[in-house]
Amino acid sequence: MGSSPGFFVICLLHSIIAVTCGGLMMFYMKDIYEFGHGPETATKLLGSTPHDQLLIRTSDSFSGLLLFAIGFLLFMVAFVKDREFQSFFAKGCTVLHVSMALWRFYFERRVEDLAFDWLRQIVGDILLALSWVFFLVYSWREKYD
Numbered sequence: 001m002g003s004s005p006g007f008f009v010i011c012l013l014h015s016i017i018a019v020t021c022g023g024l025m026m027f028y029m030k031d032i033y034e035f036g037h038g039p040e041t042a043t044k045l046l047g048s049t050p051h052d053q054l055l056i057r058t059s060d061s062f063s064g065l066l067l068f069a070i071g072f073l074l075f076m077v078a079f080v081k082d083r084e085f086q087s088f089f090a091k092g093c094t095v096l097h098v099s100m101a102l103w104r105f106y107f108e109r110r111v112e113d114l115a116f117d118w119l120r121q122i123v124g125d126i127l128l129a130l131s132w133v134f135f136l137v138y139s140w141r142e143k144y145d
Contacts, residue, residue: 003081004142006135007090011078014093014128018071025064029057037117087139090132097129 024032033042047053077089101122109118 004083004086004135004139006138007080007086008078010090010131010135011074013131015071015074015078018067018074020071022064022066022068022071025067026061027064029060029064083139083143087136090135090139094129094132094136097125097132101125101129 030042030046033045037045045056047056080086080089104118104122104125108121
């Protein structure tokens, strides 16, 4: 079975994004909050008591570690040559990104401190999903031509 070069490129790009974001989440969360939300909202998101701050830092570190692991997994998956698996994986990633966009639309936009960022994040989720959709269309065209 042949492999699609588009799958390798998309997996590699998504892997780089996930590993970078995961690393930044683990070690530079305060700076990322300030860059993404502004200093006032960042202060609110980091907690008000030392106990809250410790819980939030721990949660952010584990979330970053999970994202880093997902990036590493995407890097490994990029080398799979089975077209059926590639198609299955792309469909799953598309569903995951669309689900995340729906979650942001229905729940995250109601959080007062995050209400200004939900649209930008939804656009990012949809763009990531579209990269997999383009791969599926390309592989479908390649399969039937």
